[in-house]
Amino acid sequence: MDRQVKVLITDAAYTHTLGAVRSLGRAGFRVTAMSPDPGAVSFYSRYCHDNTLCPDPGNEEQFIDFIGNYIQENPVDVLVPVGYLSTVAISRHKKELLPFARIPVAEYEPMQVACNKQKTIRFASTLDVPVPGEYVSVEDVTGFPVVAKDPYGSGKIRYIDSPQEFERLDLTGYLLQEYIPGAGYGFFGLFNHGKVRAYFMHRRKREFPVTGGPSTCAESIYDEEVKRIGLKLLESLRWHGVAMVEFKKDNRDGVFKLMEINPKFWGSLDLSIASGVNFPVLLVNMALNGDIDPVFRYDTGMTFRWPFPEDMVHLCAHPASGIN
Structure with missing residues (x-):
């Protein structure tokens, strides 16, 4: 395209949305960020060309009405949801929004499987994926x-x-x-109607709370079994867009047990970008061009910390874990 491609991204208050805004802006896209929070961190990025306040995505009807009106009055090329509620709402109403923007998110049927942990476990069991x-x-x-x-x-x-x-x-x-004792692992993928176009994996080094919570420090890794199971689940769902599959490696038997499927961008997005898999840019390019060249290589051994407040909270509660 000769003109600058316009991308509308939701949930501007999240720190990983900021990472996506920066990546897209650096790649030359014109980014508009939206949030119900006037102090949303992404609004203040140099890579955020425009911003807009919107209804809380928890009020789905108002949120979708706002997006529909906004993209008709302010044309955009690609709509990228980030948060859980935004992603689910846009997936549910994808058909009515598609005339006005490209929307690289999964259809609502597989989205329902990923969003409901009971349905996720039942689906995984049909594929012989180990579960708690x-x-x-x-x-x-x-x-x-x-x-x-x-x-x-x-x-x-x-x-x-x-x-x-x-x-x-x-x-x-x-x-x-x-309860599964063991370290947390993640498989992250970008799919084009069930066909993997990029993937990445990490191991959690620290999380808060330590019994199970968001990563405060994670390391890029490659594990054949994590990849095999992650691909099996998302390919079987014919997934479209980005998703994360979360596992714990059971200390008792060494088996990766499925925790959940996260049907959206993930909190540790910055680590995958720093390791060489720029999911936001790949997602937008796939939406624009119909497909992309696959990205199956990335740097392993990269460590990323989210120092404030996440890692500081972890270290204050568990000082023996250190800062490595």
Whole structure:
């Protein structure tokens, strides 16, 4: 295209959105960032050409109406959702928005599988992907700790250490699983209607809380088994766009157990960009051109820290873990 390509990106308050805005701006795209937060960090980036306030994506009807009106009045070439609620809403309403912008996100049917942890586990089991042991009810629990997960999206995760805690908490509808001791691993991919176009993997060095939470320090790695399972899941879903598959390597048997599928950009996006897989730029180019040359090489051994506040909180709580 002779003119500058326009990209509209959601969830400007997230730090990994800032990483995407910087990458896209450096690649020559004209980026507009949107958020309900007037202090959103991406608004202040030199690579953010324009910004706009929008309704909270938690109010899906208002959010989609706003986007539809905005992209008709302010034409853009590509719409890139970042946050969970934004991604799900745009996937659900993709057909009505497609006349006005390219939207490289998964169709709503596979999105529903990825968004619901119970559906994810059932789907993975049909592919013989290892998953944590599940308890149908509290009465079935045979050992502690137990992980109680809100089945939807990025909902709450609780760690139950005793029968007494079950009595104090309302866990109606929660998925109850055995706790998997071990390090966290991630497979990150860009797919074109089920065909992988780029991938990346990392190992969590630190997270907060240490029982399971967002990465505060991670290292780029390559692991054949992580890749095999990640590809198997996302190819079987005929995934389109970006996604993360999260695992824990069980200390007891050395097997990678599936934690969840994250159907959107991930918090450690900066690490993949620094390691040589520029997912935001690849995603936009795929949307513009229909396909891209695959990117299957990247630097391993790269470490990325999110020092404030994430890693500082981890180190204050667990000083023995050090800063390496």
